[in-house]
Amino acid sequence: MELRTILYGYSKERQGFTVVPEEAAVVRKIFAEYISGVTLKRIADELTSNQVVYYQDKTSWTKNTVCRILENPHYAGDLEYPAIVPKSEYDMAAAIKNSKGGSRERDTEEIAWLKHKMRCGECGSRYTRRKHYSGTHERWVCINGCKSELFVDDAVLYQKLHSILSRVIGNPSVLRYDEPCETHYEPTLVVQRNEREIDRMIEQQNPAFVPIKKMIYESAAQKFDCCRIDYSQSVTEALIAYLEQLFGMDSLDFALLKKIVESIEVKKDGSIAIRFLNQKNIDEKE
Numbered sequence: 322m323e324l325r326t327i328l329y330g331y332s333k334e335r336q337g338f339t340v341v342p343e344e345a346a347v348v349r350k351i352f353a354e355y356i357s358g359v360t361l362k363r364i365a366d367e368l369t370s371n372q373v374v375y376y377q378d379k380t381s382w383t384k385n386t387v388c389r390i391l392e393n394p395h396y397a398g399d400l401e402y403p404a405i406v407p408k409s410e411y412d413m414a415a416a417i418k419n420s421k422g423g424s425r426e427r428d429t430e431e432i433a434w435l436k437h438k439m440r441c442g443e444c445g446s447r448y449t450r451r452k453h454y455s456g457t458h459e460r461w462v463c464i465n466g467c468k469s470e471l472f473v474d475d476a477v478l479y480q481k482l483h484s485i486l487s488r489v490i491g492n493p494s495v496l497r498y499d500e501p502c503e504t505h506y507e508p509t510l511v512v513q514r515n516e517r518e519i520d521r522m523i524e525q526q527n528p529a530f531v532p533i534k535k536m537i538y539e540s541a542a543q544k545f546d547c548c549r550i551d552y553s554q555s556v557t558e559a560l561i562a563y564l565e566q567l568f569g570m571d572s573l574d575f576a577l578l579k580k581i582v583e584s585i586e587v588k589k590d591g592s593i594a595i596r597f598l599n600q601k602n603i604d605e606k607e
């Protein structure tokens with residue numbers, strides 16, 4: 322299942338984007354209702370209960386879907402897109418949005434979370450989201466300026482995250498490691514020296530038992546501190562058990578993403594990989 326890539330209300334024909342009348346009517350209704358004071362949530366709930374199709378067989382609308390429509394300047398018409406609502410209505414909706422706490426530029430919770438989780442595969446720096454000067458396009462870029470071969474905007478990113486997540490839900494066992502992780506024991510130099518000292522003391526002709534015993538106890542405590550227990554195996558099984566109860570999803574589920582994702586890496590070719598909580602990396606292959 323795919324996320325919608327062509328803007329709602331339009332179809333792409335050889336001559337460019339054209340208006341889809343039934344969808345355009347929904348867009349106009351969203352603007353009209355919002356301007357008349359209906360909340361985003363109520364608009365979304367109403368569309369969902371009327372089973373208005375958003376894409377393919379998807380009829381569930383969220384506050385965010387509605388919000389993204391209201392914020393998309395293409396609907397007022399530009400060189401690429403024929404207008405669906407008059408510019409005056411678009412501006413009015415924007416003014417109402419601005420007056421309701423926070424500017425239009427403020428990050429949504431989802432964007433803020435993504436900014437926190439995304440990393441550059443080239444240099445390891447954070448990824449951030451920049452707005453094109455025209456305000457119509459956003460782009461995800463490495464804060465360090467690494468060049469990506471693909472223009473990654475929200476739609477591309479969401480589509481990629483959705484496709485990886487769907488694959489993992491379809492087969493959670495991909496989160497297992499090929500080899501089981503074990504407990505790691507990495508003795509420090511001090512521990513190694515104490516061990517040699519204990520051996521030396523024991524090998525003496527008349528070993529001094531009390532000091533030896535004391536050293537063995539001390540050394541045991543130090544050794545214990547050098548054990549790094551790798552929890553990934555238990556985390557892996559817990560993750561798999563959780564994902565096995567889920568069914569596929571028709572749109573990107575941020576609540577789920579936040580629960581199970583450690584970080585998101587963007588590679589040089591623009592492909593992405595999700596690092597899950599058990600540190601397992603899953604990329605886009607296939």
Ligand SMILES: [Zn+2]
Pocket residue numbers: 441442443444445446463464465466467
């Ligand atoms: Zn970078």
